[in-house]
Amino acid sequence: MKEISLVIIGGGSAGLAAAVGAYDEGVKDILIIERSPYLGGILNQCIHNGFGLTEFKEELSGPEFADRFIKQAQERNIPYVLESTVLEVTKDKVVTYTSAKEGVVKIQAKAIIMAAGCYERSAGAIGIPGDRPAGVLTAGQAQLLLNQYGYMVGKRVFILGSGDIGLIMARRLTLEGAKVLGVAEIMPYSNGLNRNMVQCLEDYNIPLYLSHTVSRVYGKERVEKIEISKVDERMRPIKGTEMTFDVDTLILSIGLIPNNTLLNNIGIPTGRSRGCAVDNHYESEFEGFFACGNVLHVHDLVDNVVAESREAGKYAARYIQGQLEKKQDRIHVSAGDGIGYVVPEYVALDGSKTTAFKFRVRKPSKNVYITYTLNGNVIKKVFKPVIIPSEMEIMNIPSELLGEGKGELSVSLVQKEEN
Amino acid sequence: MEERDLICIVCPRGCHLHVDKDLNVTGNFCPRGAAYGKQEVTNPTRVITSTVRIENALLPLCPVRSNGAIPKGKLFEAMKEIDKISLKAPVKIGDVVIHDLVGSGVDLIATRDMPVVK
Numbered sequence A: 001m002k003e004i005s006l007v008i009i010g011g012g013s014a015g016l017a018a019a020v021g022a023y024d025e026g027v028k029d030i031l032i033i034e035r036s037p038y039l040g041g042i043l044n045q046c047i048h049n050g051f052g053l054t055e056f057k058e059e060l061s062g063p064e065f066a067d068r069f070i071k072q073a074q075e076r077n078i079p080y081v082l083e084s085t086v087l088e089v090t091k092d093k094v095v096t097y098t099s100a101k102e103g104v105v106k107i108q109a110k111a112i113i114m115a116a117g118c119y120e121r122s123a124g125a126i127g128i129p130g131d132r133p134a135g136v137l138t139a140g141q142a143q144l145l146l147n148q149y150g151y152m153v154g155k156r157v158f159i160l161g162s163g164d165i166g167l168i169m170a171r172r173l174t175l176e177g178a179k180v181l182g183v184a185e186i187m188p189y190s191n192g193l194n195r196n197m198v199q200c201l202e203d204y205n206i207p208l209y210l211s212h213t214v215s216r217v218y219g220k221e222r223v224e225k226i227e228i229s230k231v232d233e234r235m236r237p238i239k240g241t242e243m244t245f246d247v248d249t250l251i252l253s254i255g256l257i258p259n260n261t262l263l264n265n266i267g268i269p270t271g272r273s274r275g276c277a278v279d280n281h282y283e284s285e286f287e288g289f290f291a292c293g294n295v296l297h298v299h300d301l302v303d304n305v306v307a308e309s310r311e312a313g314k315y316a317a318r319y320i321q322g323q324l325e326k327k328q329d330r331i332h333v334s335a336g337d338g339i340g341y342v343v344p345e346y347v348a349l350d351g352s353k354t355t356a357f358k359f360r361v362r363k364p365s366k367n368v369y370i371t372y373t374l375n376g377n378v379i380k381k382v383f384k385p386v387i388i389p390s391e392m393e394i395m396n397i398p399s400e401l402l403g404e405g406k407g408e409l410s411v412s413l414v415q416k417e418e419n
Numbered sequence B: 001m002e003e004r005d006l007i008c009i010v011c012p013r014g015c016h017l018h019v020d021k022d023l024n025v026t027g028n029f030c031p032r033g034a035a036y037g038k039q040e041v042t043n044p045t046r047v048i049t050s051t052v053r054i055e056n057a058l059l060p061l062c063p064v065r066s067n068g069a070i071p072k073g074k075l076f077e078a079m080k081e082i083d084k085i086s087l088k089a090p091v092k093i094g095d096v097v098i099h100d101l102v103g104s105g106v107d108l109i110a111t112r113d114m115p116v117v118k
């Protein structure tokens, strides 16, 4: 069996940045395995601008951002295979992939970095009543078809879910000549960034229906009509509030989920983000298995993906070099009141000055403290005038506050008392 | 100028701005919001991103963007101009695809390397 020190699953921005991180730390025997005919991942279809402000201090489009990392990997001559899909990973770190060129290939790795991105929740996941015609697709599918293949997905479109990809597709389809009749969001607030609300909906007078959902789809072969309804506090459609729209296409932008099946299959524990439960070195509970990017937790900014992934690559390299041992003493981190998930799940003190915590809040909040409680004592409170679920928060906490590095740390949201 | 209420889109904080008749901006947390408020009321601009047809490449489309912001009122006119053209691989990132897009003084550039694929 072929042996390779570091196998990276996925050649998107996470896989590429992880490879660069590992290489620069001294591990050069790497293979990136990518399913598509090109590197760069999902960014290739995100042709809008707004990427790279942190990483490159420039506002780039998705393909340009991807290109920078493809070139960083190519400058280092980091090997990769394309049109190659990983089918299986074993606990002993044997990676099996298949490609038209090579057939089925097995590789023995010393460490594995999981960087397979995320997938979109689809129509089946939310069970909309009514017919099952053609013309219902996810925002990412619409983005791929339109932006890479020039296939116009519909003429009259309705969008369910106010996630950023849905908003961006509302603008894109409008500019390409489609009529976008509206966006329905089941929550009482938008899930997209304010700037996308303005630039993608308001600019084109596309209405947003908050606390509304699609309650029925009509159509024999193709979508002909959809019905939306207002929802009550328990998210159930309210009778008598129905509105119908004559559309040929329904686009779903209802959430992204880490594509972590390969590691789930071998029983690596997962965290609340639905990716692997990792420590502050991006190592999972199985030694030598690392994860980063959208397969670990869904990111809204690729700038954060590459920063995280370079770190994951660096630690994977140290593991291969025998310089990263799992410690007995570590802190278990949990998401307390008002917090959806926190990465990392474990912190093992390693002499770093600060420890980064990444999390999302459950709902938009104003004037709150993000409160860190270690073994019952509040060790840090960070005031936030505004905090929203659609933006991942990153907070660097001084490691000296983490005591001896043992016990339970809870991150929670506490409302500031009015005075 | 008419009074306007706007949401600042410069950063994710999304301040609610009020711009009065004399272009005084209030509600902004930082100076960037004041500049945005003035610009948005007097001459709103946006960067445009789209695709153009390409031959002999891996994919039938090459992504493009304007190399700066163009007046918001010219977005659809720009899309028409973008629709008219067609490229031939190879194309390099940053290649100018249209000079002076709709008279805005801004160029349309390619945003992906498109090597020749036979």
Ligand SMILES: Cc1cc2nc3c(=O)[nH]c(=O)nc-3n(C[C@H](O)[C@H](O)[C@H](O)COP(=O)(O)OP(=O)(O)OC[C@H]3O[C@@H](n4cnc5c(N)ncnc54)[C@H](O)[C@@H]3O)c2cc1C
Pocket: A009, A010, A011, A012, A013, A014, A015, A033, A034, A035, A036, A040, A041, A042, A043, A046, A051, A084, A085, A086, A087, A115, A116, A117, A118, A119, A120, A139, A140, A141, A143, A165, A168, A256, A259, A292, A293, A294, A295, A299, A300, A301, A302, A303, A305
């Ligand atoms: C539809 C969509 C639109 C988005 N739009 C934006 C946006 O506008 N702005 C923004 O900042 N972020 C956006 N994001 C988030 C974006 O995904 C991240 O910013 C970042 O690009 C994710 O990088 P990644 O490498 O983790 O994932 P990806 O870029 O998805 O890379 C994962 C790679 O793994 C490969 N892969 C998966 N499974 C296998 C396997 N079994 N074998 C081999 N290869 C495999 C995939 O082909 C893919 O290339 C979007 C995400 C999605 C899903």
Ligand code: SF4
Pocket: B008, B009, B010, B011, B012, B013, B014, B015, B027, B028, B029, B030, B031, B032, B033, B034
């Ligand atoms: S005014 Fe300043 S802080 Fe407020 S949204 Fe604009 S840029 Fe952000």
